[in-house]
Amino acid sequence: MGPQRAVSVTEAMGSAKRALEQVRLRVVGEVSEFADKPGYRAAYFTVADGGAAMPCLMWRDQYQASGVRLRCGMLVEMTGHFSAYAPKGRLQFVVRDLQLAGEGQLRMQVAELARRLEAEGLMREERKRSLPAYPRRIGLVTSPRGKAVHDVVRTLKRRYPLAEIVFAGVPVEGSDAASAIAAGLRTVAEAGPDLVLLVRGGGSYEDLMPFNAEEVARAVVACPVPVVTGIGHEPDTSIADMVADLRASTPTAAAESAAPAIEEVRAALATTSRRLGRALAHRVQHAEHQVAVLARRPVFTDCSVVVGQAAQALDQAALALHRALPARLEREAERVRYAREGLVRVGPRIGERDAERVAVGAAELDALSPLKVLGRGYAVCYTADGANVVRSAAEVGVGDRVGVRVGSGRLGCIVEEVERSDDGRSGL
Amino acid sequence: MDEAVCKAPDEMAFGEALAELEAIVRGLESGQLELEESMTRYQRGVALLQALQGKLSDAQQKVTALLGEIEADAEGE
Numbered sequence: 001m002g003p004q005r006a007v008s009v010t011e012a013m014g015s016a017k018r019a020l021e022q023v024r025l026r027v028v029g030e031v032s033e034f035a036d037k038p039g040y041r042a043a044y045f046t047v048a049d050g051g052a053a054m055p056c057l058m059w060r061d062q063y064q065a066s067g068v069r070l071r072c073g074m075l076v077e078m079t080g081h082f083s084a085y086a087p088k089g090r091l092q093f094v095v096r097d098l099q100l101a102g103e104g105q106l107r108m109q110v111a112e113l114a115r116r117l118e119a120e121g122l123m124r125e126e127r128k129r130s131l132p133a134y135p136r137r138i139g140l141v142t143s144p145r146g147k148a149v150h151d152v153v154r155t156l157k158r159r160y161p162l163a164e165i166v167f168a169g170v171p172v173e174g175s176d177a178a179s180a181i182a183a184g185l186r187t188v189a190e191a192g193p194d195l196v197l198l199v200r201g202g203g204s205y206e207d208l209m210p211f212n213a214e215e216v217a218r219a220v221v222a223c224p225v226p227v228v229t230g231i232g233h234e235p236d237t238s239i240a241d242m243v244a245d246l247r248a249s250t251p252t253a254a255a256e257s258a259a260p261a262i263e264e265v266r267a268a269l270a271t272t273s274r275r276l277g278r279a280l281a282h283r284v285q286h287a288e289h290q291v292a293v294l295a296r297r298p299v300f301t302d303c304s305v306v307v308g309q310a311a312q313a314l315d316q317a318a319l320a321l322h323r324a325l326p327a328r329l330e331r332e333a334e335r336v337r338y339a340r341e342g343l344v345r346v347g348p349r350i351g352e353r354d355a356e357r358v359a360v361g362a363a364e365l366d367a368l369s370p371l372k373v374l375g376r377g378y379a380v381c382y383t384a385d386g387a388n389v390v391r392s393a394a395e396v397g398v399g400d401r402v403g404v405r406v407g408s409g410r411l412g413c414i415v416e417e418v419e420r421s422d423d424g425r426s427g428l
Numbered sequence: 429m430d431e432a433v434c435k436a437p438d439e440m441a442f443g444e445a446l447a448e449l450e451a452i453v454r455g456l457e458s459g460q461l462e463l464e465e466s467m468t469r470y471q472r473g474v475a476l477l478q479a480l481q482g483k484l485s486d487a488q489q490k491v492t493a494l495l496g497e498i499e500a501d502a503e504g505e
Contacts, residue, residue, distance in 0.1 A: 133443055134441070134442045136441050136442065136443075144496040144497055144498050145499045149498050150498075153489070153491060156489060161489040162487045165489070165490070165492065167491055167494060167495070167496075167498065168495040169495050169497065170495060170496065183495075187494050187495055191494060262487070265484060266484055272477065275453045275457065276452070276477065279456030279457045279466075279470075280466060282457075282459065283463060283466040284463070286459060
């Protein structure tokens, strides 16, 4: 048996290719080189571990369908088969399916952190603060690049331009992202916002890892005002979402939840304005009605109601007075008439009786009158002034003038001689 | 009404002014107030309402960047 028939290089490589393509494998390794130029029909990269390196390709449509965006250093898990690129005589691995190898492990770590924070009570509903209805200032922490920041600013501008946005632009991917996000939250909190929006556009699970960092979770919890997350990766909930006061599904949804729409506020204000006017109008109408009701009361329509009673009392008093005065006078006059009649009746009889008594008295008086005595020849001697009767010779001296009353007439005399009686009481 | 509550409407935060206005409207609607008090509160309510409407019409969104500058929207993510 002679030596094998020689084959061409092309045939040799074709033979090798067929043999290699039987080798289907599932391979894990770290991406060490990566080239993804837009013109290429495949993504070319090298996956390696400490001992070997393996050139790989993945057809563009399949690569894009995988959702993975390769970077150097990334740990990947691939399914595919070997092949050969005949023109260069190169071995390569054709990748049919690609995913991040670490994702499973990352998910486990995240789940563990979530359990720990939940045990601390950081995810409890009662911890979650309600959002202010009309925020004055809204903190925004996100990447300064990309759609998310513009979605938020545009939404707030459209809905509620009253609020000022205080913005902290931070990297949201990569190894520094977690501490940068935490620092950004602290920075906007210092500006005194009423709430903070922590947002990011969509990305792979790994891209969103900073939002699963404990440092970010702690910063969200420590934020003095409510935090709303809008981290666009719908099927997964990040830890930041879990500890936030409100979780919105996207940056735009987060912005919408942060403030009312200005049209609604305008409408509400217009309603309030009408209510204000109506309320006062009702109050005034009520007051007018009360006054009107009172004004119709007899007390105001007929003044006699107010003074009537007093006036009537006055009339009564006047009447009583009018009645009382003549009656009293009449009574007095009656009494006077009666008295006069009495006098008239009694008077003459008083006269008659007294006349008798006067006549008797006069007779008695006449009998007693000194004139009668004098008539019988007695005389009465008076002092010169006629005031006193001289009863004793001692009362006068020689030369004194005295008057002597006799039965008829009077004599003026001068004492010429005083002769005292012997009773011894006389003399000067 | 408390003196301290009677801040100048223009100096009040939107939510604060709105809350006071709501309270005034409720008070007036209760019909329990004296007429003079109703008039005073109505005037206060009108002042608040004007301030609020002024804020709405004057509103200009202000964005203050504390960290980083927002890059133009054309940039894709």
